[in-house]
Amino acid sequence: MTNHMLASLVESPGNATPLRILDADSLERWLATQEDHVRSWVAANGFSAKSGNFCALPDGKGYLGEMLVGVDDFDDIWSYGSLPYSLPPGTYEIQPALGSASANAAALGWALGSYTYSQYRKVDRLSASLVWPLNCDPVTVQRLVGGIGLTRDLINTPANDMGPAELEQAARSLAGTHGASCQVTSADSLLEENYPAIHAVGRASTRAPRLIDLRWSGGDESAPLVVLVGKGVCFDTGGLDLKPADGMKIMKKDMGGAAHVLGLASIIMEAELPLRLRVLIPAVENSVSGDAFRPMDVLQTRKGLTVEVGNTDAEGRLVLADALSEAGNETVDLLFDFATLTGAARVALGPDLPAMFCNDDALATALLRHAETQRDSIWRLPLHQPYKQKLKSKIADLSNISEGPFAGSITAALFLEYFVPPKTPWVHFDIYAWNQSDRPGRPTGGEAMALRAVYSLIEERALTGRTPSNDSA
Template structure:
């Protein structure tokens, strides 16, 4: 982004399909002929490069939707000729902010392992009225989430995930405590230890706290499985291929934490991340083992590949001890949620209708969608075990996402509003502003809900 428009910046003119004809009516015949000749119809995100005298680029027409689509400007940084551009239109503050955010997200590239980074992006002059603070915190948080997920497991194990949390904490003077290895047993996190003990990379629980202790308490919990082989119930190679992203829930809550701390929301923030690698070794937990949990419930292991809920149950039990106003967890938990809703739509489960309604309203307002699925209590019978308090998988092949959420619900105090987001955390293919790879889904919506509920710091 650049601060101000100048004589060296090229105008970008947003036009809708319905408004194109009116705009062209005021233009010289040569411009009308050029636009008609290249077949520009003002479709969202499409552009028309208009030449000026001497063949220089004089103006760019940008197709936008009437509802000011966030992604209309997102393809431009990479597709336009190098240089500086400014939006040549009077935009309201919300539209200006969305345009700037779309541009910023379109500038993301994961280049950590590239020996040569020749990628360059066109720059945008800050649109008048844009909320720069909002754009910067959202863009930096999204970059953080994407970078963490895109980093291969060789460089993003439990220790490196903890280091990322510690770096974030240091930036905002938050306290970060990490419980590692055998200390998990001493501190009563037995399920986290059981899942992670087979790996040479020790499991750990990351605990970040920030803000006034007297402020309303907001607790975020994120699944941090840094790589998932499936354990002894080994995944096939095709199922293991993307498992570096299985710590996507942890990445999401760190992204939201960054947004909360950058905005200075008047809350007492706590972030809990159980970080493990689900590996295969002689010390791996086994099918039909019975695991202890922090809450005191015993869990029979129906499948070692349903490990995320096992580490989350200890973290959720700990989260409830502070009696926070709200607990929100993110997890790349089930393929069943992807079958039901696809890759772009996180599944929302919630034990409180007011919380669910607020999150869904924010999701619509932020164009960051999610879809509520039910905590259908009659299905809980499918989690019964003959030898333990419950099983970690259902007794049949159906309702996998619901059963996972019902399992987690057993570890949350019923009096605490709780939301669980089952997310893909990955773009299978590239779209404007959303390259193939790690992705933040539901993050903007959750932050907007929290900002609306608790307000800005006075």
Template sequence: MPAPIECLAPFDKTLDATPIYLVSPADLANGKRLPVGAREWAATVGFKAGEDSVCLVPGPKGSVKAVLVGLGARDAKALDPFVIAAVPAAVPAGTYKLATAGRTFAETAALGWCLAQYGFDRYKAANGKTPVVLMLPDGADPVPVWQEAEAVTLVRDLVNTPAEDMGPDALQDAAEELAEEFGAAISTLVGEELLDENYPMIHAVGRAAEAGRAPRLIDMTWGDEDAPKVTLVGKGVCFDTGGLDLKTASGMRLMKKDMGGAAHALGLARLIMSRNLPVCLRVLVPAVENSVSGSSFRPGDVFPTRKGLSVEIGNTDAEGRLVLSDALTAASEETPDILIDFATLTGAARVALGPELPPAYANDEGVWKALEKASGDVRDPMWRMPLHTGYRDDLDSPIADLCNSSESGFAGSITAALFLQRFVGEGLPWLHFDIYAWNAKPRPGRPKGGEAQVIRAMLRYLEDRFGA
């Protein structure tokens, strides 16, 4: 897989780059904005300018004279990161350029260009694939594009790595490597230390794993401690069997991705640090395996939490909210200016919105309005879901302060968010993302497998709020 930095080149007027034309069906019909002979060639090969279709216009001696990329119903002026993402797989190695594009449009499209060349090749023989290079127009800056592509690549790599090589210990290694790169401080509580420091829920969920994969809480900090405080919490369930409420074989198949929330927290942290945002950043990752052994926690057990609330275990497969409860409590103790958590939390979220549209929960209207704008600005979609208080009593327990699952089976993503809200400090602006972290089907620039969602929108929101 080429590194993102290899996929882009700054403007160089001496470089011979093949032009890429964005073509709508109307353009194809009237021949405007197309190189000489392109319209005729498109008709010959049956190119209709459908979305993500690509047509190579031949030049002399077997060369490519130009590349036509179909827009379909897309708006040619819209800032779509994936508008030319179908090109790298369809063209020979070489250097290409957008025939007519301003700096902002080119930088946006360049992200999809880089991400289109992603491939998870950790377990494959090296294929020596040569990157396909996009030359940016004069004045365009490749650095922000590289930064975003590297963050997405980090998330994808972490999520794609099988649980055998991405247990709590390996997730800790990844966090420590990131901390070292950017000069962040990092510490980790492991095993019985969690009980000593009052993180009983993280310990309970992860205690059934073998010794080398003991539960832990990863705690990373970066930036000026007097700057506005931004705290990220990521669910790090490195494999989820469901515990004693065991999942089916099909339900367990993708559970290597159940640490996708942690991957997102680390990916957004990478973006924040690489952009040197003027914030005091804290990242908390409760990293566990929900395994089955003689020490597994059980349905019907009652455990204390760091906040002091007792929780009855209604279902051991609702474990993510348990480990997050302790981490959110710890995060709230510092009263950050904003608290953000990412979690592959519920199947109900997929039933409601599918794999491509992450549910977002917000307890602050001003924060949500600004985030909604940022999401639209960078074309990083999400959809707000309600923290409907009428469902709170679905989490009532006859023997504890609350239960970790609802017996009704309705509104599963909402009741999970309501559970988490009980552990967020009073008055703290809070965002919760019930992400999928996975592309269920391949699309240009977004191969099937691990995926980063909402972190580009979150970066834009943080830049707008705290300054770039």
């Protein structure tokens, strides 16, 4: 959990084992300065300075003198991610010091590599500890660790303990920590307040649907307004178009979008950025009962558009439609939504590369620049307008699914675009929010995707006043 992640980074106790970070080039240069017996020892241990490699180097008395650690790139956070659990238990200190970007990468990668979800079981083995690296920015690292850890924790919590009410409580707790307000509209009040699509999707569950609305201000009322919308489907059976067992197995992660916007909001508020922040989360459970919405039903939406239900398993876009429409009640400077929306995005890009859609080229270019700088990969897909024809319905304004099997991620994004306020800079992320297997720094389970890139862009805009129109990527 998050506290354990930060606990793996410590102040210097004075007896830490030196940790020498090397890539292939620096290893060659370092070996050229060493005596023959050292070169022989390193070669005998098969140390090649690749990510995940390490080599214990004895001193002249036979004790551990220092630990050599390989990285693919000094600024790659995942090159440090395996170390907390692969190195022998103990405390380590990077010597000689790294540059600031590399030091931040080392601290962040180490902390993320220390993550274990331990809500329901005891963790038997503590990870190794790292002295906060010289030249790193601990405050920034702590914010990122907190936001990413929160995102992972929320996604990993099973649905029996993370329904709409528990997601609301997580938002209220975050709001209380940072002096934000949190208003919630739930159950039949959703109909009274004109959120009919959220109500329709969630009404079959015994756990009442709701719209969570968090507001915070780090500036005056003229400060830019950033709105984050997150899909909060706490469990998705598929509804009456029931998912098969394999498809339903990890559907506790279908509130991954909500987890992302809460994690991102925590970083923004912790940094006290000079902006106004709003977080909207439609929180529902897509269940099966006599009150479930049906295929071919026509649903009302907050915007006034009618939607024919082509498939009840395309419910995420329905609840997002009402939330995005609500975002349009005021002038928004930046609008982001995160959603575990389509399998089509995974077919196109795989589970580890989030699909990004954007209606503003300058904003998209800037975001891709931040993604590259932060090493937080995203890939832009097009809002190909001719595909809107695929969303036609014979009896309603549009259908919630496209005709035919093609371009599913694009048509889902185009569906959402109907509900985005005109001329509002908008970014939609179609994410998987899950690690399918253990990798350095990324254990199996819930994962934060594109969070560091988006925060970096928001921070830059807040601190410099840059807008999509004047961004010089």
